[in-house]
């Protein structure tokens with residue numbers, strides 16, 4: 001389409017003299033054409049193949065053709081016979097916008113499915129800066145913001161909330177034996193198993209290195225422990241592979257759970273979790 005547009009314009013039009021060109025207009029219109037091309041390439045690079053991507057691709061392509069015609073219009077002049085080419089320049093953009101509207105509609109449905117999958121990894125808002133790219137979960141800072149909010153709500157809620165800190169046993173040894181990439185895969189797998197076995201209201205984040213933290217809003221200590229035990233059990237069934245061989249002995253996680261009280265602070269709760277987990281590790285080691 002690009003080649004066809006360039007060829008048609010160059011064959012049917014005549015180049016303007018330099019002093020006839022309006023440079024400010026050309027820079028603005030050229031900038032728009034370049035930006036639509038960048039969006040087009042970004043769409044192809046970042047999105048998976050499928051109907052939404054196809055619609056976005058054709059929509060943006062059509063818009064790019066319009067922008068390109070508009071830009072070339074600054075450099076070429078058309079005789080009476082071919083003046084229709086100038087009049088047509090907005091037409092591809094209209095088709096592009098219609099295609100992109102369909103893309104938005106299907107994207108909305110796609111996003112609903114993704115939102116459902118992300119439910120236990122984020123609550124209320126999305127902030128990419130706090131994402132942990134190894135586990136696909138949010139980082140500790142995201143959790144800290146949520147704990148602060150829950151603490152602020154604690155007085156008006158009839159139920160309190162609980163927090164649990166999890167640590168993978170012998171993760172250093174796993175790193176040494178199977179390498180960082182395998183160890184990163186294990187972190188990802190355990191993060192996924194944890195979120196699969198949480199309730200839709202719970203929130204799991206990566207806390208630090210091989211530690212995960214879970215927030216259980218509106219939950220009593222007994223209820224939280226019940227979910228934690230289920231998560232721990234499911235992680236223990238996980239069998240990672242190394243070159244098709246099963247790796248055993250690295251699917252154990254230790255945990256400590258606390259229930260927040262009205263007098264607690266964020267730092268106080270995190271200290272309770274860290275100390276409790278350290279005691280748990282010491283007692284099992």
Ligand SMILES: Nc1nc2c(ncn2[C@@H]2O[C@H](COP(=O)(O)OP(=O)(O)OP(=O)(O)O)[C@@H](O)[C@H]2O)c(=O)[nH]1
Nearest residue numbers: 134167168169170171172173175180183184209210
């Ligand atoms: N592959 C990988 N390793 C990490 C990452 N972050 C931290 N680590 C490693 O994780 C380990 C965490 O240390 P510990 O929690 O003391 O290790 P551990 O062997 O689980 O010790 P215990 O908890 O006492 O069983 C260290 O060896 C870190 O180098 C990461 O993002 N990827």
